[in-house]
Amino acid sequence: MSIILFSDADRFDALRMDMQGGPARGKRTLQRRIASTLTILLLAAAWITGIVAGSIALWRHQSTPGPAAAAPATWPGPDGFTLRDDAPTLLLFAHPRCPCTRATIEETARIMAGSEGRLEMRFVFRVPVDADDAWTDSASWRRAAAIPGAATIADAGGALHEAFGVRTSGHALLYSADGSLLFSGGVTGGRGHEGGNPGRSAVVALLAGDTPRIRSAPVYGCPLVSEPLGAAR
Template identity: 40%
Template sequence: MTLNPHAVRPGGAGSPPGRWPAGTAIRVDPGRPNVLIFLHPLCPCSRATVDELTGALGRAEGRPAVDFVLVRHPSLLGEAGRGIDPRAAALQGCRIWDDLDGAEARRFGVETSGRVLAYDAQGRLAFSGGVTPSRGHRGGNEGLDSVVAFVSSGRATSPSHAVYGCPLASPSKPSCRAQAAGTGRRD
């Protein structure tokens, strides 16, 4: 399968803080690892991220606190896009946050849909990155392995991995939708 250049072009890295940020409505769970997943609910690549994480975390040895943060822009509230919610809710014990206009994403320094942040029980960042090998694709990759290792042992095998997704700041429909044709995505 050949991927078009868009499929393998990572999104913006952002600048996630090394410590859990003050002022966020999302609370760190001091008793276990904390995994946050930031998603644009209309980005078709988000489904691959949710599927990879729910499958991997469901099999991991540890039980992290998992928060899905869905960035919702006021101009898109009438659009369908809650399709990510049932997939995310399949992971027992997770919380789903509506991040109206991206305030939480900005607080956590996240720019790209599919960004996963893993913080330890003391609120220290252990991993920041994506968990898919390219836009909208599933399969083994260093990012997913790092999150699973962190949840299971408290140590990520790598501190970062490229993230593939649409810009969260985009109030319009994500660019992946227009680029999805011809990528060989399985969504």
């Protein structure tokens, strides 16, 4: 270990240098440190604010339902679109490129799996009149088509959607065999959110012959008449 000894001359030189430039230099150094600290604090505050704002915007998007719709109380009976006469019919109206609807299709698949054949399931996808094959080859369409016992229908121009008065992708309508509307609404608890929810529970109860707690529920999905935000292909 080495020991460095300062002489009185060294101490004097250091003191003289501090007296000549030390106070001004120290003040400038302090100011730079304060400015640097404030900059860091401001950047951190902006970062945190951005995260919070983004989280709030995402939560609002996920928890905001689409416009309410008034479905016909009895089957409107478009030509060639008839009820199954020995079981309820569940219609799921959807935009084939709506990313929110993927969760709805999964919830509908669970309903179908538990119905034990007591359900006619039809996915009605709204597509443009001049739609090409890409519209019927979306991830949502392929998933719906893979559900055992379910039918997929291309509603070119939206005639069926208009007949049933739906406006939001993911709107489910359950009709009895005699054409009475049993349930109208969504079967998810939020946009793109899978899991137990009042809408799905109501449909399951109706299929089991029980009285549901509700007969309508908010629909969480994209508008059916426009290209959805973040559209999936």
